[in-house]
Amino acid sequence: MAGHIQDRWFKAETTxxxxxxxxxxxRHGSGMRYRARYIGPDGTEKSKSFRxxxxxxxxxxxxxxxxxxxxxxxxxxxxxxxxFQQYTEKWLTTLGADPxxxxxxxxxxxxxxxxxxxxxxxxxxxxxxxREWVAQLEASVPGSYGRIIYANVRSALSAAVxxxxxxxxxxxxxxxxxxxxxxxxxxxxxxxRVFAVRAAMPERYRAMVDLGAxxxxxxxxxxxxxxxxxxxDAHTLHVVQQLKLSxxxxxxxxxxxxxxxxxxxxxxxxxxxxAHVKQFPPVEITLPWKTPDGPKxxxxxxxxxxxxxxxxxxxxxxxxWKPALVAAGVIPEPExxxxxxAAAREHGMHALRxxxxxxLLDGGESIKAVSEYLGHSNAALTLRIYAxxxxxxxxxxxxxxxxxxxxxxxxx
Numbered sequence: 001m002a003g004h005i006q007d008r009w010f011k012a013e014t015t016x017x018x019x020x021x022x023x024x025x026x027r028h029g030s031g032m033r034y035r036a037r038y039i040g041p042d043g044t045e046k047s048k049s050f051r052x053x054x055x056x057x058x059x060x061x062x063x064x065x066x067x068x069x070x071x072x073x074x075x076x077x078x079x080x081x082x083x084f085q086q087y088t089e090k091w092l093t094t095l096g097a098d099p100x101x102x103x104x105x106x107x108x109x110x111x112x113x114x115x116x117x118x119x120x121x122x123x124x125x126x127x128x129x130x131r132e133w134v135a136q137l138e139a140s141v142p143g144s145y146g147r148i149i150y151a152n153v154r155s156a157l158s159a160a161v162x163x164x165x166x167x168x169x170x171x172x173x174x175x176x177x178x179x180x181x182x183x184x185x186x187x188x189x190x191x192x193r194v195f196a197v198r199a200a201m202p203e204r205y206r207a208m209v210d211l212g213a214x215x216x217x218x219x220x221x222x223x224x225x226x227x228x229x230x231x232x233d234a235h236t237l238h239v240v241q242q243l244k245l246s247x248x249x250x251x252x253x254x255x256x257x258x259x260x261x262x263x264x265x266x267x268x269x270x271x272x273x274x275a276h277v278k279q280f281p282p283v284e285i286t287l288p289w290k291t292p293d294g295p296k297x298x299x300x301x302x303x304x305x306x307x308x309x310x311x312x313x314x315x316x317x318x319x320x321w322k323p324a325l326v327a328a329g330v331i332p333e334p335e336x337x338x339x340x341x342a343a344a345r346e347h348g349m350h351a352l353r354x355x356x357x358x359x360l361l362d363g364g365e366s367i368k369a370v371s372e373y374l375g376h377s378n379a380a381l382t383l384r385i386y387a388x389x390x391x392x393x394x395x396x397x398x399x400x401x402x403x404x405x406x407x408x409x410x411x412x
């Protein structure tokens with residue numbers, strides 16, 4: 001037995017003739033009667049109280065504690081009372097990852113996890129609690145984004161297991177499934193739509209469309225591109241940084257995933273950039289690197305706001321991009337100014353990257369090259385997103401076999 005059970009209602013006393021008898025204590029008839037006690041692995045005493053008539057439960061509790069200690073699944077009851085939010089907030093501070101990544105994880109958890117499972121003690125988690133939360137998550141966010149949040153929760157609970165706050169991760173149960181992925185496939189824009197949106201953009205921003213549709217750059221990479229990233233002689237674009245927000249402050253940082261890349265610079269895009277910098281000369285902008293308190297970096301940015309500062313993403317979207325979408329017939333015009341523009345998640349500047357990928361695949365470029373130019377972590381990710389856009393092989397197969405038959409039927 002891992003410990004012993006104290007009966008608070010009775011105590012043993014020795015009579016004058018040397019006999020041991022049980023006598024009532026001052027607490028007899030009030031409060032919890034039994035206290036199960038044991039010494040934990042850390043050398044301190046642990047206990048749990050039980051009501052009158054629950055001695056068997058107290059015995060079983062001690063047996064379970066002993067079994068958990070023997071199997072290595074023991075969890076300190078006090079640690080098990082720590083809530084998911086209490087543990088996770090502390091865990092985030094120990095990761096040592098990119099501060100922007102930590103802030104993003106913290107924001108996702110605050111919005112989509114803590115309101116539902118944040119107050120639950122770690123020791124009380126069961127797979128059903130995760131299943132219920134996943135159902136709520138699927139109803140509120142897209143599947144791909146939901147999977148990111150789900151992965152963060154899973155990582156936090158795995159760390160809690162490692163740190164002895166619970167015996168097993170409820171997310172690892174067979175009955176628990178991550179949020180389902182959206183069944184929607186990428187539908188790339190037509191070239192007509194790309195050029196219609198480009199024509200509707202303010203002149204100082206038109207070359208942004210060329211960099212997105214002609215070089216596959218992300219919006220943050222376009223906003224942060226500097227003159228020294230463009231090599232007109234080598235017909236190459238060096239994608240080495242982006243302009244992003246860190247704790248609501250603008251900073252320069254490496255591209256997504258810390259992955260830099262070189263992208264072929266097509267002639268028409270090079271011409272558009274030359275014309276742009278001639279009309280809107282680059283301006284030096286100094287911003288911190290990576291975090292608001294990072295070292296200062298000065299870059300001659302190609303794209304500037306009318307006031308001479310760097311371009312803010314939100315201003316670009318609301319004042320230039322969405323009006324251009326309206327002009328091109330992509331989204332409807334707001335009925336009133338108060339209504340604002342319709343949500344256009346699938347028609348953000350990322351749509352230009354989809355056009356770029358579809359154009360390369362349609363032209364016969366390999367999936368490996370497309371992945372490299374897009375800056376994806378691996379070709380499998382690119383294939384997962386764009387496989388349905390790859391030219392079919394059926395016609396090539398029919399042609400190949402027909403050619404063989406034609407040759408065989410020709411008279412010798």
